[in-house]
Amino acid sequence: MKLSSKARYGLKAMCYMADHYGEGVISLSTMSSSIGVSEKYLEQLISTLRKAGLISANRGANGGYFLSKDPVDISVGDIIRALEDGLVIIDCLSGECDSKCGCSTNPCSCEGDGKCNCSTYNVWNKLYEAINDCLDGMSLSSLINKEV
Amino acid sequence: MKLSSKARYGLKAMCYMADHYGEGVISLSTMSSSIGVSEKYLEQLISTLRKAGLISANRGANGGYFLSKDPVDISVGDIIRALEDGLVIIDCLSGECDSKCGCSTNPCSCEGDGKCNCSTYNVWNKLYEAINDCLDGMSLSSLINKEV
DNA sequence: AACTAAACCTAGTAAATTACTAGGGAATGA
DNA sequence: TCATTCCCTAGTAATTTACTAGGTTTAGTT
Numbered sequence: 001m002k003l004s005s006k007a008r009y010g011l012k013a014m015c016y017m018a019d020h021y022g023e024g025v026i027s028l029s030t031m032s033s034s035i036g037v038s039e040k041y042l043e044q045l046i047s048t049l050r051k052a053g054l055i056s057a058n059r060g061a062n063g064g065y066f067l068s069k070d071p072v073d074i075s076v077g078d079i080i081r082a083l084e085d086g087l088v089i090i091d092c093l094s095g096e097c098d099s100k101c102g103c104s105t106n107p108c109s110c111e112g113d114g115k116c117n118c119s120t121y122n123v124w125n126k127l128y129e130a131i132n133d134c135l136d137g138m139s140l141s142s143l144i145n146k147e148v
Numbered sequence: 149m150k151l152s153s154k155a156r157y158g159l160k161a162m163c164y165m166a167d168h169y170g171e172g173v174i175s176l177s178t179m180s181s182s183i184g185v186s187e188k189y190l191e192q193l194i195s196t197l198r199k200a201g202l203i204s205a206n207r208g209a210n211g212g213y214f215l216s217k218d219p220v221d222i223s224v225g226d227i228i229r230a231l232e233d234g235l236v237i238i239d240c241l242s243g244e245c246d247s248k249c250g251c252s253t254n255p256c257s258c259e260g261d262g263k264c265n266c267s268t269y270n271v272w273n274k275l276y277e278a279i280n281d282c283l284d285g286m287s288l289s290s291l292i293n294k295e296v
Numbered sequence: 297a298a299c300t301a302a303a304c305c306t307a308g309t310a311a312a313t314t315a316c317t318a319g320g321g322a323a324t325g326a
Numbered sequence: 327t328c329a330t331t332c333c334c335t336a337g338t339a340a341t342t343t344a345c346t347a348g349g350t351t352t353a354g355t356t
Contacts, residue, residue, distance in 0.1 A: 001149060001279075002313095003238045003272065005248060005344060011268050027302065041345055047304075060353025063302045076271055090151045120159050122296045123224055123286060124151065130282035131149075134275050148270045150342090153315060175331065189316055195333075208324025209330045 001089070009037050010045045010083040011076065014054070018071040018140045025057075025064030045083065052082035071144065077135035087131055090124045149237070157185050158193045158231040159224065165203070166219040166288045173205075173212030193231065200230035219292065225283035235279055238272045 012035050020026055028046065032039040046065060049055045056068045067074065081087050088094045138148050160183050168174055176194065180187040194213060197203045204216045215222065229235050236242045286296050 001151060001155075001232045001235060001237055003149060004342095007149075008238065008248070008268070011271065012266075015267055029302090038345070040347075043303080043305095044345090050303095057303060058353085059303045059351075061299095061301045062354060063352080065303085084149045087149055089149055090156065118160075119163055119291060119294070120156070123159065123283075123291065126286070126296065127279065127282050130278050131275065134278035135271075138271060138274070143267055143271065146267070148274065152313095177331090186316075188318075191332080191334095192316090198332095205332060206324085207322075207332045209328095210325060211323080211331045213332085 004084060006045055006048070007080050007083045009035065009042065010049060011079055013042065013045060014049070014067075014074070014079050014140055015144055017055070017065065017067050018074075018144045021067055021071055025062075025066050027064040031065070049079070049082055052078070054078060054082060071141035072139055074140040075136045076138040076140065076143065077132055079140070080135055081132075087128065087135075089128055089131070092118070092121055093124060093128055152232060154193055154196070154231045155228050157183065157190065158197060159227055161190065161193060162197070162202070162215075162222070162227050162288055163292055165213065165215050166222075166292045169215055169219055173210075173214050175212040179213070197227070197230055200226070202226060202230060219289035220287055222288040223284045224286040224288065224291065225280055227288070228283055229280075235276065235283075237276055237279070240266070240269055241272060241276055 013031060016031055016034055017026060028039050028043055031046075032042045035042065046055060050057060050065075054068055054074060055065050057063065057065050077087075086094070142148050161179055164179055164182055165174060176187050176191055179194075180190045183190065185193075194203060198205060198213075202216055202222060203213050205211065205213050225235075234242070290296050
């Protein structure tokens with residue numbers, strides 16, 4: 001249950017872009033030196049965020065990145081889900097039980113559809129919701145405005 | 149942000165013990181075959197839970213484990229914190245910033261005490277609280293009584 | 297048209313963590 | 327004394343994470 005570097009750096013990058021929202025595009029090299037991550041690693045995070053629709057890019061000379069939406073309309077949850085593989089904390093949640101939670105023998109029943117229905121499943125489901133609710137309750141703009 | 153096997157199996161084990169609360173001790177072999185984990189691996193989880201004060205043990209022949217407290221008085225948070233290293237999702241939370249969150253360059257300031265004070269720190273702190281609140285809101289007894 | 301600066305894409309690798317396995321030691325009851 | 331049970335430590339294989347590397351494509355500038 002550790003947060004990945006991707007999520008930590010990724011949120012930093014999004015904050016940086018939000019701080020400069022409306023000021024035109026930002027190049028990878030600018031951002032990487034500001035945040036203190038290698039260009040190559042940051043590039044991968046940015047790529048993930050772009051594919052999630054949070055960031056847009058202009059290619060070629062004078063190109064760079066910019067937020068696809070106003071920081072008000074981007075939640076921290078949007079960002080972290082993109083970087084943390086949907087925040088699926090346990091495979092059962094995505095409809096696939098790997099049976100490594102001990103389901104096969106306990107009161108639980110992993111039925112034909114592979115969906116887990118353990119007594120403990122409900123705990124993980126609640127936790128999943130709590131995490132998402134928490135992160136969705138914070139917008140990128142509220143973050144940079146020190147409202148969090 | 150994946151849940152570890154330790155947490156998954158550990159909660160299963162605690163549920164099993166709660167189901168048999170008041171029926172005397174439970175041996176490792178019984179529990180391991182019921183849950184479907186190897187004795188040796190389960191032993192390590194149980195050991196962690198015992199050191200956290202959640203489980204007690206009788207050694208020697210006819211020995212075994214039993215819950216230290218009534219399932220009503222054990223929260224899921226107690227269990228998961230024991231198994232997931234305090235649920236410290238990022239090192240800054242425990243008062244130690246590894247500066248790998250990009251603090252050194254951004255508006256953030258990791259001061260002399262090593263405590264992180266990033267704009268993003270507040271996000272992780274909120275998330276930490278949300279996770280703990282969620283898990284502390286569920287008792288072991290509520291779980292086995294299908295009240296969750 | 298050539299050059300340059302930028303994003304884009306894929307593969308590889310080193311480090312760290314996780315998930316186990318293994319084996320012996322110590323306590324206790326029969 | 328012996329079997330059964332918990333206790334402790336170390337090792338290892340598998341997986342994941344964090345990061346590096348190198349080439350491709352796009353687009354503005356000269």
